[in-house]
Amino acid sequence: MTADPQAATKTGYDAETVASLTADATAIMARYPDPRSGLLPMLHLVQSVDGYVSRDGILFCAETLGITAAEVSAVATFYTQYKRHPNGTYTVGVCTNTLCAVMGGDAIFDELSDHLGVGHDETTDDGAITLERIECNAACDYAPVVMVNWEFFDNQTPETATALADKLRLGDDVVPTRGAASVCSFKQMSRILAGFPDGRADEGVGAGEPTLAGLKIARERGWTAPSSGQAGEPVEPVETGPVGKPGSSAERPAATPSDTAVGKDKKPGEDAK
Numbered sequence: 030m031t032a033d034p035q036a037a038t039k040t041g042y043d044a045e046t047v048a049s050l051t052a053d054a055t056a057i058m059a060r061y062p063d064p065r066s067g068l069l070p071m072l073h074l075v076q077s078v079d080g081y082v083s084r085d086g087i088l089f090c091a092e093t094l095g096i097t098a099a100e101v102s103a104v105a106t107f108y109t110q111y112k113r114h115p116n117g118t119y120t121v122g123v124c125t126n127t128l129c130a131v132m133g134g135d136a137i138f139d140e141l142s143d144h145l146g147v148g149h150d151e152t153t154d155d156g157a158i159t160l161e162r163i164e165c166n167a168a169c170d171y172a173p174v175v176m177v178n179w180e181f182f183d184n185q186t187p188e189t190a191t192a193l194a195d196k197l198r199l200g201d202d203v204v205p206t207r208g209a210a211s212v213c214s215f216k217q218m219s220r221i222l223a224g225f226p227d228g229r230a231d232e233g234v235g236a237g238e239p240t241l242a243g244l245k246i247a248r249e250r251g252w253t254a255p256s257s258g259q260a261g262e263p264v265e266p267v268e269t270g271p272v273g274k275p276g277s278s279a280e281r282p283a284a285t286p287s288d289t290a291v292g293k294d295k296k297p298g299e300d301a302k
């Protein structure tokens with residue numbers, strides 16, 4: 030399906046922007062059997078132009094996909110990644126979920142809020158930074174974590190976080206803790222999230238020592254995961270290495286298929302009779 034440039038006539042976009050958005054929207058819609066499934070990347074796309082999901086952006090998505098503006102708004106207001114007012118060049122997100130909070134995330138947020146003079150989802154006067162409290166980003170092994178446009182800055186303190194914010198406001202390049210690619214702007218990031226890569230994915234964040242520690246221990250001890258088997262089939266017992274601690278799995282008899290599975294002709298609980 031090709032996006033109809035006429036569909037954008039209700040928006041306030043100029044002809045050049047309409048042409049560019051229409052070409053990108055056509056590429057997005059082609060990824061899906063049903064074009065309206067492209068709404069999420071299209072919201073990122075209009076965000077990459079306006080810096081937020083504007084009224085024009087909502088109208089463009091609605092007209093292009095043949096759905097109502099109310100339907101587009103309902104989606105855009107559900108996900109916090111879509112901004113309904115102009116965002117800063119950088120979103121600085123402080124994880125204040127449980128582990129990061131107890132490791133200092135709340136203190137980092139409070140310090141940044143004082144330092145920048147803004148609260149949650151507010152933007153500094155110079156338009157550089159929008160500060161946010163964010164939920165767990167599965168980097169708890171590096172708690173407390175701060176994210177800049179979704180790039181990880183690990184093991185932060187109030188001092189390192191404020192220094193990071195100062196660099197961003199000065200326009201200095203900043204590089205995530207486990208990556209080599211400098212952080213891009215909110216608009217650039219939005220275009221990547223719309224599915225138009227910048228070719229720097231291999232420079233991005235990788236796994237670090239804390240993340241790989243469990244895998245390393247498992248390999249040293251010869252642990253392997255059980256095979257998942259087919260539905261209704263017995264699960265293979267777990268191979269365990271010599272752990273040597275009281276009560277460890279190495280001291281328990283290995284599970285057998287009859288311990289772990291309900292056979293085809295058995296009902297749950299039948300073994301107990």
Ligand code: FES
Pocket residue numbers: 124125126127128129130164165166167168169172174
């Ligand atoms: S609690 Fe902060 S990354 Fe998980």
